[in-house]
Amino acid sequence: MNETALTVHQTARPQGFPTAEDFAFVESSLPTTAVGGALVRNLYWSVDPYHREMMDDVPGGFALHAPLEGRTIGQVVASRTPGLAEGEIVFHRQGWRTHSVVTPEEIRRLPRFEGVPLTAYLSVLGGTGLTAYVGLTRIAQLREGDDMFVSAAAGGVGTATGRFARLLGAGRLVGSAGSTAKADHLTRQVGYDAAFDYHDGPVGDLLRTAAPDGIDVFVDNVGGEQLAAAVGALREFGRIVRVGTISQYNTPDAPPPRFDYADLVEKSLRMEGFLVRNYRDVQEELYEFAVPHLQSGRLALDETIVDGFEGIVDAFLGMLRGLNTGKIIVRDTTETDSPTTVAPQRRSTTKVYRHRQPAD
Incomplete structure (x- = not known):
């Protein structure tokens, strides 16, 4: 193998929204494989909102001038361990590089x-889908007929949450998104009953219009004003599932949401956050639930595909700015799909773009 390897390093701590100048592509010879390890050529990379938190100078965050990590699928191309055979397809977390030693x-x-x-193993069957499934079944303990509101509903977790909730028998599904086009996509393609662009006015008013009788469950990927609006809309014994606070990732000094804290007591509300890494034992249950629906076509894949490892930084910044619909995945240019493919009608939206500069 005469190839070279590319690795993405973080070179600076962002002040507010990250830029391409906060990263560098570093070229090197292929990494050496020691006895007991294997060299993997990576094929698919996941970029996720949690990467933004890890860019700051926080415990467990990314080190400067060092390879970044992330969820990745690759193929073993050289092995010095009987535990990994050449040609095997594996999942690992040493992403943001073209080649990894594992x-x-x-x-x-x-x-x-x-x-x-x-x-699918980076979207509805991966950490994204597991987050949605755990949020619904373990944290919200969704019951048949429950009415639900999901913020950032057009993202990876939001689309998976909506689709899973529909399969689990939820009642009215309401979502928020960052554009009218995304809101329309949620109702036309994903299965939401109503959706709105949160830029169109006070979120409390928009939510009251979309869910005039209130909600039982709020799955929160955003925080801020949308969390405050949901507290007001929740019925007695309502549940709030805290997944993320993307509205504050790039504005850490933003004021916390303002709502009537008495509602938590008077309506017997429950708010609980979680980290999906603490629920890895649910992975097989997710397969048992989701795979038959994927195979039957009842569950579609919501994915935005970015072609070429060189586009991984643009993909990450685009995801933070909401340019994607569903889960955003970076694909090696030699990959057109996996050996077994899903029929086109089962893939809700697959957009392909290369090196697109995110716009404000």
């Missing part, structure tokens, strides 16, 4: 299901 303990073998592409 040990058998650092990878997860992916089960192969007929009709399910590899990208």
Whole structure:
């Protein structure tokens, strides 16, 4: 192998919204594989909102001038361990690089299901889908007929949450998004009953119009004004599932949401956050739930595909600015899809763009 390797390093701590200048692509020879390890050529990379938090100078955050990490799917191309055979497809977390050296303990073998592409293991069958599934089944304890509001509903977790909730028997589904086009997509393609662009006015008013009788569950990916609006709309014994606070990732000094804290007591509300890494034991249950629906076509993949590793920084910045619909995944240019593919009608939206500069 005469290839070279590319790795993305963070070079500066962002002040507010990150820019391309906060990253650098570093070229090197292929990493050396020691006894007990294997060299993986990465094929698919996940960029996620949590990466923005890790860019700051926080415990466990990214180190400057060092390779970044992330969820990745790749193929073993050279092995010096009997635990990994050349040609195997593996999942690991040493992403943001074209090649990684891993040990058998650092990878997860992916089960192969007929009709399910590899990208699904980074979207509805991966951390994104697991977050949605845990939020609904473990934290919200969704009951049949529950009316639900989801913020950032057009993102990866939001689309998975809406689709899973519909399959689990939820009642009225309401979502918020960052544009009219995305709100329309939620109702036309994803299964939401109503959706609104949160830029169109006070969120409390928009939510009252979309859910005039109130809601039972709020799945919160945003925080801020949308959390405050949901507290007011929740019925007695309502549940708030805190997934993320993307509205504050790039504005850490923004004031906290203002709402009537008495509502938490008077309506017996429950608010709970969680980290999906604490629910890895639910992964097999997610497969059992989601895979049959993928195979039957009842569950579609919501994915934005970015072609070329060189576009990974643009993909990350675009995701933070909401340019994606569904889960955003970066794909090696030699990959057109996985060995088994999902029929086109089962893939809700697959957009492909290369090196697109995010716009404000």
